[in-house]
Amino acid sequence: MAETLVLIELDRQQVKRPSLHAITLARQLGGAYALLILGHGLDEVAASLISYGASAVIVADDSALAEPLADRYAAVIAEAIRQQGAKTLLGSSSTFSKDILPRVAALLDAPMLTDVLALEKSDGATTYRRPTNAGSMLATVQLEGDRRVLTARATAFEAPAADAAPCAIQQLKFDAGGLPNGMQFISREERVSDRPDLTEARVVVSGGRPLKDSEHFERLVGGLADALGGAVGATRAAVDAGMAPNDYQVGQTGKVVAPELYIAIGISGAIQHLAGIKDSRIIVAINKDPDAPIFEMATYGLVGDLHQIVPQLIESIRKG
Numbered sequence: 511m512a513e514t515l516v517l518i519e520l521d522r523q524q525v526k527r528p529s530l531h532a533i534t535l536a537r538q539l540g541g542a543y544a545l546l547i548l549g550h551g552l553d554e555v556a557a558s559l560i561s562y563g564a565s566a567v568i569v570a571d572d573s574a575l576a577e578p579l580a581d582r583y584a585a586v587i588a589e590a591i592r593q594q595g596a597k598t599l600l601g602s603s604s605t606f607s608k609d610i611l612p613r614v615a616a617l618l619d620a621p622m623l624t625d626v627l628a629l630e631k632s633d634g635a636t637t638y639r640r641p642t643n644a645g646s647m648l649a650t651v652q653l654e655g656d657r658r659v660l661t662a663r664a665t666a667f668e669a670p671a672a673d674a675a676p677c678a679i680q681q682l683k684f685d686a687g688g689l690p691n692g693m694q695f696i697s698r699e700e701r702v703s704d705r706p707d708l709t710e711a712r713v714v715v716s717g718g719r720p721l722k723d724s725e726h727f728e729r730l731v732g733g734l735a736d737a738l739g740g741a742v743g744a745t746r747a748a749v750d751a752g753m754a755p756n757d758y759q760v761g762q763t764g765k766v767v768a769p770e771l772y773i774a775i776g777i778s779g780a781i782q783h784l785a786g787i788k789d790s791r792i793i794v795a796i797n798k799d800p801d802a803p804i805f806e807m808a809t810y811g812l813v814g815d816l817h818q819i820v821p822q823l824i825e826s827i828r829k830g
Contacts, residue, residue, distance in 0.1 A: 645785025
């Protein structure tokens with residue numbers, strides 16, 4: 511039995527690397543923890559997870575779980591918690607967890623806390639720190655009850671090493687025929703791209719409203735990202751203006767990133783956007799306004815016309 515159950519997110523039978531960061535939080539909580547994966551045809555995935563120091567890798571494998579339908583996944587996860595007698599369910603902060611874990615918390619009648627950045631233990635009590643007010647403040651929260659559901663912001667925790675002794679793989683027993691069927695999978699649309707995933711890339715180049723249109727956005731932001739082997743991001747304003755697709759959005763209402771290098775092109779630095787990039791190791795800002803808020807957070811700043819600076823950068827990098 512494990513005190514903590516860590517939900518590992520999969521995408522087409524591939525582990526989403528940011529979800530592994532929740533293992534680091536599980537280690538900080540103390541006690542035994544197990545890893546949980548759901549889907550169909552998971553033998554290879556399960557085998558890849560046996561060396562992360564867990565007491566077991568628990569596998570819920572059935573054709574009914576081939577697609578992540580929230581009602582079915584929530585029911586199976588709640589059943590896994592009950593069978594394990596776990597007190598804590600951990601996931602990473604993602605659209606996947608936002609869709610499914612609130613349902614699990616409701617089924618367990620347990621409190622839920624999202625975007626955990628750190629935990630503190632004092633006098634036998636555990637408190638959690640999480641961002642609030644668009645990331646401009648941090649709240650310290652204590653939960654009550656026997657069970658809790660938490661999501662960890664991956665950028666706040668180091669990736670765990672897979673260097674522990676192999677653990678056992680256990681098949682979760684559940685009634686597949688009795689799962690909820692209020693949802694039906696229709697189709698899945700996704701863009702095919704040679705660029706790295708936005709949340710896993712070492713380099714991210716993002717653009718804002720001054721890029722004018724999708725053609726300029728792709729030529730400048732996409733061109734610089736390709737020159738650096740990075741991913742492309744965008745502000746909400748750029749997405750709303752149709753310059754970039756929704757899955758490019760970085761910020762409080764988009765994706766939280768923490769690359770080694772983040773380049774912000776034509777981004778003024780709204781607090782909602784800064785909340786999604788503040789853990790980046792190096793931030794480079796390019797903006798014609800020397801008083802733009804982004805420069806307060808930036809490691810390096812270039813003041814000037816992005817339509818002149820960015821093409822010069824791309825040319826210099828490609829020549830180098």
